[in-house]
Amino acid sequence: MKPVTITRPLIRWLAISILSGLLLLGAVDTTVYVTNSGSKYHRETCTSLSRSKIAVSMEDALKSGYEACAVCNPPVPSQGRVVPPKTSPPQKSLYRINKTSLTKSSQAALARMIPGEVVGHVDGDTLRVRIPNPPPELKTLETIRMLGVDTPETVHPHKPVERFGKEASDFTKARLLGKQVYLAFDWELRDRYGRLLAYIYTPEGRCFNATLIQEGYGYAYVSYTFHFMEEFKDLEQAARQGKRGLWGDP
Template identity: 45%
Template structure:
C-alpha cells in the first residue's frame, strides 16, 4: 500500500510538471484542467504517506521546488507561464518560493537534535541493559548464597546425624560389651566348676550344648577381621600370613602346642603332629584373621584367631589334642567357652597330648626323653655348634643364639643380627624367624 501511494505521488508530481510545460502532451486542453486532476491526487497521496507535520513539511517542500522550477521557466520564457514579462513572473513566483523555503526551514527539526534524541534513546537502552545485568547478577549472587547456606545446613545436619548415630552405636556397643563380659564371667565360673566335678553329667551336657551353639557360628558372625593368605607354617601355633601385601607372623590366641623349632628346647612330643596338622589345614589357604584383645605381643607378632573353611583353627587344635588352653592374660575372651569345651573333649577322649599322663603342665609340657633321644639331641647340638664355629661369621654378641626368641628389634646393626642368625643355625633352621623372605640376609632394614 505504501509503495502504491508513493508511485501515485510521483506520477502526480510529474503530471503537474508536464501540465505546466505542455498540457496537450497528456491530453489536457489547458493547464487549469490538468491542475484540477493532478493537485488533488498529489495532496491525497501525500497525506496518506506522511503524518500531519511531516505532510506539511513535504507539501511546502514540494511547493518550494515547484516555485523554483517556475521561476527558472519565468526567467527563460515567461510567456509559457502566461506572464507578459520576467518581472511580472518574479513578482508572483519569488514570494511563493521564499515563503515555502522559510516554512520548510522552520518546521524541519535540526539534525543535531535528531542525533541527540537518538543518542538519548541509545543511552537509555544501555542504562536499562546495565541495570538488568546488575539485577540479574544480584539475583544469581543471592541464589548462590541461598544455595550455599542450604548446602551448609544440610552438611551440618548430616554431620549431626552421623555423630548421633555414632554415639548411639557406641552406647549400644558398650552395653553389649558389658553384657558379654558378665556372660563370659558366668560361663568361665560354670566351666571351672564343671572341670572340678566331671561326675556331674547334667552340667556337662548343658555346657556342651552352649558351646556347640557358639562353635557352629560362621566366621561372618565371629571373625570380623580381614582376609589373608597363609604363606608359611612355622610350627603348630605360629603361622606366617600375607596380610594386605605384607608378611606378618601370627601367634595363635589362647593355644600352646609342643615345640619343634624352639632355640632352647628339644622337639617335644606331638609337636611335629601339631605342625603337620597346621600345614595340612592352612598351607596356601585363605583365612580370616580375628583379633581379641591386644593386637600384638612384645615380639611384634599378631595375636589372633584364624578361621579356615568356616572353622576356628585355634579350637580345632584343642579338639584334636594337639594344643593346650594357655596364656589367658586379658579375659574375657570371645571364644573362651567353646575352647574350654573343645579341650574337655580331648581330655576325656585322651587324644594327643592328653594321652600321656602328666605330660601337660600348667606352664607348658613335661618333656620325658629316652637316653637315646637325649644323645641324639646332644649330638645334633654338637654338630650344629661345630658347623656354626666353622662358618665365616662368628657371633660374639650379648644374646645366646640358642636361648630366648629374638627379633630384629633386639639388634642395632644388621651385621650383628646376621652373625646371630648364622650362629643359631642359619637359613636351614632359622629358629628365631629372622629371615622372613628366605634370601639368607636378615634384618635388611637395619643399617
C-alpha cells in the first residue's frame, strides 16, 4: 500500500473540514427560547419571554416554523446552511389505540409510539412535551392532556385547589419532568382547547395515565369514551378499596 504523503494542501483541507464541521455542530446545538403561544424564537434575555419560556434547539425552532425575533436578534442559520425540510427524517404514523384490539394499557407497543421529552409541568394530568421530528399532525412543542384520567384541580383560575391536587401535581412532576416518554393516541386527537390527548408511557412500558389512577392520584375520567375505560374504572375501584392517595382518610 502506498503511504499517504502529508502535503500542505492536505493539512489545509483537513483544517477547513474540521472547522466547518464544528461550526455546523454549533448551529445545530444553539439553544433558543420560544413561548407557549408566540411564533418567534428569542435569546434567553428577551423581554417577550416574561410569560413563558421554553428552551429548544435552534434547529427544532426552525423546523417548527418559528422565526427570529426582531427585538432580541437571536442567532439565525448561517448563510448557505440548508435547514432540512420537515419531511426529511423518517416519521412514524400516530399509534391509535382505538384501532387496536388491546384490552389492557400494558399491552401497547412502545415501538409504535411517538417519543418525546417532558419539558414542562402544568398539573397532575397536563404536561408540556417536546416531540423531535413530529409527524404532520403534531407540533414540536405540545401541551398534552392525559387521556382517561382527571386529577384534582390545582391551577384553575376560578376554583380553589382541591383536596390532593397538590400531591397529584407533585407526583407527576417528580416522575416525568425532564424524562423521556412515549405517546399513544385514541379516537380523538385534541380537546376543545387544542391540547393533545394522549396516553403517556414511560420507557419501561407503563402507562402513566393508569399509574395515576392506580396510585390514587386521579379519577377515571369517564365523561368521554376512551379505549381503556373499563381497565381505568377497575383501577379506580381498587384504589378506593385500598384507600390509596385521595381515597385515604382525610
